[in-house]
Amino acid sequence: MNTGILNANDRAAEQNRGAFKALNLLVLNVVSSPGAGKTTLLTKTLNELKGRLRCGVIVGDLATDNDAARLRTTGAPVVQIATGTLCHLEAGMVAEAMRQLDLRALDLLIIENVGNLVCPASFDLGEAVRVVVHSVTEGEDKPLKYPPMFYSADVVVVTKTDMAAAAGFDRELALKNIRQASPRAKIFELSARSGDGVAAWCDYLVALKAGAGAR
Amino acid sequence: MNTGILNANDRAAEQNRGAFKALNLLVLNVVSSPGAGKTTLLTKTLNELKGRLRCGVIVGDLATDNDAARLRTTGAPVVQIATGTLCHLEAGMVAEAMRQLDLRALDLLIIENVGNLVCPASFDLGEAVRVVVHSVTEGEDKPLKYPPMFYSADVVVVTKTDMAAAAGFDRELALKNIRQASPRAKIFELSARSGDGVAAWCDYLVALKAGAGAR
Numbered sequence: 001m002n003t004g005i006l007n008a009n010d011r012a013a014e015q016n017r018g019a020f021k022a023l024n025l026l027v028l029n030v031v032s033s034p035g036a037g038k039t040t041l042l043t044k045t046l047n048e049l050k051g052r053l054r055c056g057v058i059v060g061d062l063a064t065d066n067d068a069a070r071l072r073t074t075g076a077p078v079v080q081i082a083t084g085t086l087c088h089l090e091a092g093m094v095a096e097a098m099r100q101l102d103l104r105a106l107d108l109l110i111i112e113n114v115g116n117l118v119c120p121a122s123f124d125l126g127e128a129v130r131v132v133v134h135s136v137t138e139g140e141d142k143p144l145k146y147p148p149m150f151y152s153a154d155v156v157v158v159t160k161t162d163m164a165a166a167a168g169f170d171r172e173l174a175l176k177n178i179r180q181a182s183p184r185a186k187i188f189e190l191s192a193r194s195g196d197g198v199a200a201w202c203d204y205l206v207a208l209k210a211g212a213g214a215r
Numbered sequence: 216m217n218t219g220i221l222n223a224n225d226r227a228a229e230q231n232r233g234a235f236k237a238l239n240l241l242v243l244n245v246v247s248s249p250g251a252g253k254t255t256l257l258t259k260t261l262n263e264l265k266g267r268l269r270c271g272v273i274v275g276d277l278a279t280d281n282d283a284a285r286l287r288t289t290g291a292p293v294v295q296i297a298t299g300t301l302c303h304l305e306a307g308m309v310a311e312a313m314r315q316l317d318l319r320a321l322d323l324l325i326i327e328n329v330g331n332l333v334c335p336a337s338f339d340l341g342e343a344v345r346v347v348v349h350s351v352t353e354g355e356d357k358p359l360k361y362p363p364m365f366y367s368a369d370v371v372v373v374t375k376t377d378m379a380a381a382a383g384f385d386r387e388l389a390l391k392n393i394r395q396a397s398p399r400a401k402i403f404e405l406s407a408r409s410g411d412g413v414a415a416w417c418d419y420l421v422a423l424k425a426g427a428g429a430r
Contacts, residue, residue, distance in 0.1 A: 033249040034332045034361065035353025062333065063362050085363055087302060087333035115360070116333050117249045118277065118302035137352035137378070138250025145330070146249065147278050148300055163352070166381035 009123055012091035016126025019098070020109070026053075026209045027109045029125050031149060032133035033142070034115030037159040037192060039067045041133060042110055044192040046074035048202045053209055054105060058097045059112040060089040067112065077101055087119035094125045107209050121148040129208070132182070135160040137167045140174040143181035150181035155188065157201065162191040224338050227306035231341025234313070235324070241268075241424045242324045244342035246364060248357070249330030251350040252374040252407060254282045257325055259407040261289035263417045268424055269320060273312045274327040275304040282327065292316055302334035309340045322424050336363040344423070347397070350375040352382045355389040358396035365396035370403065372416065377406040 020027045032038050039059075046055050059067050060081045068080040079097040081089060094111060103109070111127060113120045132153040134142060137160055143150040150156070156178050164171065171189075178187060188204070190197030235242045247253050254274075261270050274282050275296045283295040294312040296304060309326060318324065326342060328335045347368040349357060352375055358365040365371070371393050379386065386404075393402055403419070405412030 033330070034357055035248055035350075061360055064356070064359050066356050066360065085333070085337065087331070114333065115248070116302070116331060118300070118329065118331050119334065122300065135250075135352070137350070137375070137382075141279070141281050142249055144279050145276055145281065160352070163378070163381050166378050167352075 009091050012095060013124035013126040016091050016095055016098070019103075020126060020128065023103050025103055025106055025109055026129070026205070027111065027125075027127045028129050028131050029111045029113060029120075029127035030131045030133060031113045031117070031120045032115060033117045033135075033138055036115070036133045036135040036138065038112050038115070038133050039070050040192045041157065041159055041190075042112060043070055043074055044195070044198055045110075045202060045205070046071065046076045048198060049108070049205065050075075052202070052206050053107040055108045055110060056101050056103070056106045057110045057112060058094060058101075060093070060114045062086075062114065071112075083114055087114060087116050088123050089113050089120065089125060090123055091125050108205060117142070117146040117149050121152050129154045131155045131157060132185070133157045133159055134178070136164045136169040136174070140170050140177055143177040147181055150178070150185075151183075153182040153185040156182050156185045158187065158189040160191060160193070161189050161196060162194045224306050227310060228339035228341040231306050231310055231313070234318075235341060235343065238318050240318055240321055240324055241344070241420070242326065242340075242342045243344050243346050244326045244328060244335075244340045245346045245348060246328045246332070246335045247330060247348035248332045248350075248353055251330070251348045251353065253327050253330070253348050254285050255407045256348060256372065256374055256405075257327060258285055258289055259410075259413055260325075260417060260420070261286065261291045263413055264323070264420065265290075267417070267421050268322040270323045270325060271316045271318070271321045272325045272327060273309060273316075275308070275329045277301075277329065286327075298329055302329060302331050303338050304328050304335065304340060305338055306340050323420060332357070332361040332364050336367050344369045346370045346372060347400070348372050348374055349393070351379045351384040351389070355385050355392055358392040362396055365393070365400075366398075368397040368400040371397050371400045373402065373404040375406060375408070376404050376411060377409045
């Protein structure tokens with residue numbers, strides 16, 4: 001862990017945070033393992049929030065603009081960051097990407113991080129809310145095996161609940177492990193595919209933006 | 216990317232490789248996204264190889280010895296490396312762990328890396344065969360989105376095939392993407408839960424150890 005780099009990132013993150021506050025912009029940093037369903041969740045969320053919140057997205061990927069293309073189908077402005085071999089987004093990269101968005105025309109900025117349950121944990125982007133997406137197909141033990149990421153969660157969204165039976169998902173054990181690893185986190189359970197549980201998640205974001213939320 | 220550190224790792228990896236060759240030990244470096252099913256696959260593999268290959272395991276995790284405990288149920292010797300916040304194993308950590316195993320009594324050493332599709336790609340451990348485990352629930356696009364890891368694969372094992380229908384898995388698209396991202400890789404498709412396809416994978420390991428394999 002390079003302290004010098006982390007400090008530079010932390011300074012840039014505080015600048016981002018200052019900008020977000022000045023613009024009254026709610027910002028999420030969405031992280032997960034590869035394939036947990038971040039893009040599917042966010043596409044569904046953007047569609048559901050139409051007319052309620054004006055949303056924009058910054059999305060990081062090592063390669064391809066597949067996710068950006070999927071997110072753009074919602075009509076929301078999307079900025080892609082290609083990280084190459086870098087396993088996480090950094091605050092300075094977000095600051096660069098922000099310049100390509102009209103932030104004053106947005107209520108909610110969603111940052112979709114690189115699919116990785118380790119590295120992004122150490123890099124504050126200046127977000128108000130860190131969202132860890134965790135699919136039922138990954139196994140109930142993951143919160144205990146990736147403590148830094150889950151500990152940093154403000155919200156844990158359990159996804160792919162429509163596949164719980166096929167995966168043999170032990171819901172009680174999973175929730176117990178999430179509560180242990182993410183003591184501060186609000187927990188949502190949903191399926192972006194079936195739509196179950198999506199309304200509660202979207203209502204939470206609307207309330208949070210209105211200042212009635214948890215932070 | 217710190218070139219100095221990478222060079223130090225590469226030197227340590229070559230020493231490991233020299234040791235493995237001198238001992239006629241087949242060594243796999245098994246990588247994947249968190250929750251792709253590495254430990255379930257390896258537990259099944261160890262049980263199936265009993266009487267055919269003498270196996271040992273080195274397993275890396277940020278925290279918990281859950282995976283080591285699961286692997287030890289097979290009777291194989293297992294050494295756990297706790298990486299803390301580090302997103303990958305390094306060759307020097309493997310060299311340390313090797314000292315806790317009687318390598319002369321083994322035919323096959325399996326290194327189960329930290330669940331991460333980015334960082335472990337850059338760290339040679341001295342293995343003969345890099346195995347990327349990729350579950351049908353992660354989505355068909357992952358090989359294109361994580362090019363360094365998939366490009367480095369000698370073998371890609373597609374897991375959780377028993378969940379393909381529930382996941383809406385597009386097998387042809389997935390295989391096309393794997394072949395594009397992993398041009399050198401031999402591909403296996405299996406379910407460690409149902410047992411389908413496991414025999415072909417185990418036969419491959421036995422043949423590889425006997426010198427009839429691909430490398």
